[in-house]
Amino acid sequence: MSARARQAIAPLVTPPPPDKNNCPKTITVTGINSEGQQETVKLGYTSVFFDIQEQVDPAVTADPAKRAQLDRLRQQYEKADEDFYGATDYRPIGEVSVASNCGGTVTERMLNEVAAQKRLPLRLGSGNGTGGKVDGKDLSAADIIREVARKFGSEVPVTQLDPLTVIAHERESGESAHVEIPLSVNGDSVVVYSKDNQGKPRLHTVDKGRAVNFFGPVQQRYNFRPFYNYGETTPKFYRIDPSRIVSISIDSSACPCEWAFGGVIPVAFTQPSEPTTDQRVLTVAGTVDAPDVTGGNLRVNGSAQGITVGAGAFSSQVVLSSGDNTLRVAVDGPDGRRGCAERMIRSTTPKTTVSATLTWSLADADVDLYTTQPDNETAWYGHVATSIGGRLDVDNTQGFGPENYFLSSEEGDTVLPGTYTVRVHYYSDHLKTQGMPARAVQYRVVIIVNEGTPSEKREFREGTLAVDNSSNASPDGSGPDWATVAEVNPASP
Incomplete structure (x- = not known):
């Protein structure tokens, strides 16, 4: 051809x-x-x-x-x-x-x-x-x-x-x-x-x-x-x-928006309406002009998270970095067409010293983020703010994420020397029934240390959990529904 x-x-x-x-x-x-x-x-x-x-x-x-x-x-x-x-x-x-x-x-x-x-x-x-x-x-x-x-x-x-x-x-x-x-x-x-x-x-x-x-x-x-x-x-x-x-899905969100052979699905951002925000966690929304599209992927600075599309629209929370952020949403239609839209947004929030952002692969599933600081205090959904200033500023219970922990010396938080342990817990698959076991969930954690400085480190950690357990959610929990993702030391070179 x-x-x-x-x-x-x-x-x-x-x-x-x-x-x-x-x-x-x-x-x-x-x-x-x-x-x-x-x-x-x-x-x-x-x-x-x-x-x-x-x-x-x-x-x-x-x-x-x-x-x-x-x-x-x-x-x-x-x-x-x-x-x-x-x-x-x-x-x-x-x-x-x-x-x-x-x-x-x-x-x-x-x-x-x-x-x-x-x-x-x-x-x-x-x-x-x-x-x-x-x-x-x-x-x-x-x-x-x-x-x-x-x-x-x-x-x-x-x-x-x-x-x-x-x-x-x-x-x-x-x-x-x-x-x-x-x-x-x-x-x-x-x-x-x-x-x-x-x-x-x-x-x-x-x-x-x-x-x-x-x-x-x-x-x-x-x-x-x-x-x-x-x-x-x-x-x-x-x-x-x-x-x-059970399912087969395609994620083309790593492709540039110019790539749309097969036809174009109109996709547009409707929110946020301004190019600058003073928020770290932001709701992003938009439209998808294809009634047969039920999901897609949203990339925040290159890291993908799933979205649900319903009635021609999508809405999801995202965690922004301090400074300029690139958002890209992409959907793939069952007829081979593709839709894609991009936007830039600047966040004026202070830089973080330690941050961990969790997303996961399933809708209708709850996965939780736990960060234990060097003083053994843990930020989690049952204790969202720690004494030194660590915060879990979003707890998503319905699917895909995000959940986010951060600590910022620019905001006056106390950054203790030592190890910050990041863990993930599979709390619940909301679609599980007596005859259908929990779906395996894939998680992804983006860890940033010393954001926006010459010593910035950015890591991506991924894994899979196949067992959920809502009765095993305390910070000292363990078992197949838990995973230790990373041990972070902001003072390490």
Whole structure:
């Protein structure tokens, strides 16, 4: 598709500048694992506005030298792809592309299939998987989508291949060298989609009833041996179970607002109305002109928190830093459209010496912030102000947050030397019932020490709590509903 044709499909789109061609997103998949507990997996996913075929168009890349360089690169991709796959049964169905890789194409097709079967409001476009972290381990794009199918499904034999199955070519180390996905099944005949990085999308056919190696070309590509010999790499098959998927959501709030291929959802801020405030905690509100959008994400100086959209509007509290603050709200529609708005606001509040701001991933859930000072006094919702001036200035009980603790020497607070311990407690999942356990909640804490000074330190801490307990909320509580997030010493270099 040419750049001009792409703009014709989405006439409201303003093409992004070259340095904003990529849109990093986070896909969040929540499901029931093999132990019957809710678990959440976050997958990195980057969409590309202009593919390499479009980048060589003068309407996109004005510099002739740059266009020539891109065209040479495109030809190299084509030659490498043809040299390897040209004599195989992996038949091309498109041009070489940098807009997707193997993990991305499997992610797109499998999650769209799950969403269609469960009637979830999701349509994921093409993209490059960028991996993520599961159980504390960094995984590649191929490994993390395989892990989603394995956690919320099971390993199956080749006879059960279908469009919900990840075909993972696993090395002896357990890592996936490549992943593919079936597109259609007709009896024993299965059409499989395969896409190398910078390669052409290709199809090949697998006969489930014949004991032969149908993955020979891709195994050779990654120095494989035939899978029936169990050599260096073995194709394995993991089928996701849609009945175990609770939700799938997309967060595109890290993308610039110029990025809106697929169409634009009108989004606007209505509050605050002034560019300057003397408040640290502020209510932000706005409108979303799309009745099928029920949620989105709001970024405050780059840190995201969820928002609920209802009746075409949103409202959320935010915690501002002293000085200039950037707010960005983004929503992703089930039809592939995107809405985004930005605003700047300046807070004239004094700088903080220690602050901790908590947000979390769920609506209708209550997570609490506790900060224990060096004198062992704790600021929490049951004791919001301490004797040295520490304050919990917002306690959110309905979902997403924020909650915020701060101590400011500029306001006359006493900053004691020593350690300030920041903890998080999962108080209640308001949607929990006798037959439905608490949803796993992911929390994020932004910690700032010596704000606005040469010694400022800013850290982001994240984690997951899978158990709630409203009767275990005292500051000396412990257990699986608690997490110690950080130990902060403002005097440390």
